Amino acid sequence: MGAVSISLNVTVLLGLAAVTTFLILFQIHSSSKISNLSLDLKIQNKSLQDLKSQISELSGQVQTEKNQISSLHSFVSTRFNYTMEDINAIVNETQTTLHEEVQKVNEDVSTQNTFIAYEFAGIFAVLGTLVFLWHMTSHLRALNEPFVQRKILAILWMCPIYSVTSWLGLVLVDAEPYLGMIKDFYEAYCIYTFLSFLIAVLGRGDRNAVVDMLANHADHMKPPIRLFGLLDGGKKYDDDPRAKAEAVLHQCQLFAMQFVLIRPLTSVALVIANALYTGSRDYTSPQFYIILVINFSIFVAFSGLVKFYHLVREDLAWCNPFPKFLCIKGVVFMTFWQRMVITIVAETAMENSFENDKETREWIQQAQSFLVCIEMLFFAIAHCFIFPVEEWEEGYRPRQNKSKLGDNMALRDFMKDVKFIMKSRKARKRAMNRMSRERVQTSDSFMDELESANQKRNAENDTGLTPTVEQQEESTSLPEHNDALEERLRKLSASISPSASEGDEEEDIDWDRLERYIEQADKEISEKEYAEKYYSEKEITTNEII
Numbered sequence: 001m002g003a004v005s006i007s008l009n010v011t012v013l014l015g016l017a018a019v020t021t022f023l024i025l026f027q028i029h030s031s032s033k034i035s036n037l038s039l040d041l042k043i044q045n046k047s048l049q050d051l052k053s054q055i056s057e058l059s060g061q062v063q064t065e066k067n068q069i070s071s072l073h074s075f076v077s078t079r080f081n082y083t084m085e086d087i088n089a090i091v092n093e094t095q096t097t098l099h100e101e102v103q104k105v106n107e108d109v110s111t112q113n114t115f116i117a118y119e120f121a122g123i124f125a126v127l128g129t130l131v132f133l134w135h136m137t138s139h140l141r142a143l144n145e146p147f148v149q150r151k152i153l154a155i156l157w158m159c160p161i162y163s164v165t166s167w168l169g170l171v172l173v174d175a176e177p178y179l180g181m182i183k184d185f186y187e188a189y190c191i192y193t194f195l196s197f198l199i200a201v202l203g204r205g206d207r208n209a210v211v212d213m214l215a216n217h218a219d220h221m222k223p224p225i226r227l228f229g230l231l232d233g234g235k236k237y238d239d240d241p242r243a244k245a246e247a248v249l250h251q252c253q254l255f256a257m258q259f260v261l262i263r264p265l266t267s268v269a270l271v272i273a274n275a276l277y278t279g280s281r282d283y284t285s286p287q288f289y290i291i292l293v294i295n296f297s298i299f300v301a302f303s304g305l306v307k308f309y310h311l312v313r314e315d316l317a318w319c320n321p322f323p324k325f326l327c328i329k330g331v332v333f334m335t336f337w338q339r340m341v342i343t344i345v346a347e348t349a350m351e352n353s354f355e356n357d358k359e360t361r362e363w364i365q366q367a368q369s370f371l372v373c374i375e376m377l378f379f380a381i382a383h384c385f386i387f388p389v390e391e392w393e394e395g396y397r398p399r400q401n402k403s404k405l406g407d408n409m410a411l412r413d414f415m416k417d418v419k420f421i422m423k424s425r426k427a428r429k430r431a432m433n434r435m436s437r438e439r440v441q442t443s444d445s446f447m448d449e450l451e452s453a454n455q456k457r458n459a460e461n462d463t464g465l466t467p468t469v470e471q472q473e474e475s476t477s478l479p480e481h482n483d484a485l486e487e488r489l490r491k492l493s494a495s496i497s498p499s500a501s502e503g504d505e506e507e508d509i510d511w512d513r514l515e516r517y518i519e520q521a522d523k524e525i526s527e528k529e530y531a532e533k534y535y536s537e538k539e540i541t542t543n544e545i546i
Helices: 002-139 148-156 158-171 173-203 206-216 242-278 287-314 322-336 337-348 357-386 413-424 425-463 470-477 476-494 511-526
Strands: none
Touching: 002 148, 002 158, 002 173, 002 287, 002 357, 148 173, 148 322, 148 357, 158 173, 158 322, 173 206, 173 242, 173 287, 173 322, 173 337, 173 357, 206 242, 206 287, 242 470, 322 337, 322 357, 337 357
16 A cells, blocks of 8 residues: 555656646747747837838828829819819800890891881882872862862872871881871871762762752661760751751761761870880770770761761762772771781780880881881872772763673673674674665765755856845755754764664774764765855765765
8 A cells, every 4th residue: 555655656746747847848948939929029010110110101201292182183273263264254255245246237137127118118108109199180280179179189198198107107116106196187087078078079069969869868768866866966857858868967977077086085095095004905904995995986987987878879879989988998997907917916926026015016016107108009099090080070970880800801892702703794794784775875865955956056057047035045954954964974873883772782883983984974065065155066976975
């Protein structure tokens, strides 16, 4: 047991010694490792220190570069801003200059177009005025009916007044409203003057004659409108045609005259309203109600004219009053309704062409004035044909032919020529034979009378005696034979045409040639009159008479 204990102790001691030795060796080894590691750490630390210093240097360089880059960026930004500002300024200046040049060119073109419009409208205005002057002087040179032709001259003045005021309104835009008032005044005056013209044509200045003429149409004459006696003159006309005619004439004149009084007032009111109220032209504007008054006044005036025209159109048919009425109404249409159409076009189709309402109104005024200048030339020319001077010559009554398209295109003349060419040869020969028989009968009768007269003359010459009382009476009755022969010649000329009894159809003979023949025959008869002191020795044959 003791040995075992000793061996165990020895073993334990040996184990402890081995462990101690191992620990010592491990400690020694670890110390060397630690020393090496510490040396490595020192080396690494030194390397780190060197690297840190390098990083610090690099960081300083980077900061320096950053500062330089920042400075460069600031410099570049500053220079770039300056350059962009310069570029923007140059671009803006260029655009402004270009816009000014374009605007200047547009203004030059607009001015040129305006001058062309002025010249064009002025030419038409001058031509219309010249036509009026020629027409007016024609009436003044042949003033056969002064009371009537004075009314015509007043109507003819409408064309130059309208054309001149319209041209001035085209050139002087600001003065156009005041010039338009002149046109409105004369428009109303012309409407009443036209009614006075119709009355003057009927009565030649005698109102009672006009009333008597209207009294003849009292059976189909509508009675005048009664308004407490204000519109019919306050006269009772129930059983008196002449009083009824007087009341109708009074009312027609009153209807036309009210326009003469109302139109100037509405024109002045319209100018004032346009100056004070520049808003939209709707039912709230004063212009709307002024235009309603104008339309109503025009309607009343023309209703009076139309009523009077329907009463006397048959009495005035010879002077064609309806075209004259259309001339007056046409001018009214051109001045009022045409302006309304232009206004509608400007405010709808051309709404985007104007910057403001003022430009729109100026364009409407100029367009209206330009068109009126052109139209007045054609109205002046129409007046020359519708108000001719020949109408007022003594005995003038043109034949009332219905105006047809065929007459205007000469189709009627063409058909008449075709009818003449296609007429049978037999009918023409029959007409010529009848004409020849009439001529021979006339010439034979003339020769018998001439032979009898020659025998009496020879008997007187043979006896040498003074003619008896009976012979002197026969000699004095010779001019009556001459008149009888002339009457036969006229009947002969009337019997030449086979269509003389065909009503209103025109004859197919040459009347000029027939008149020359009759004049020649009259001349030969006058040279051979029986009442002359000496008888002609020349023998008259049948061929000479024909």
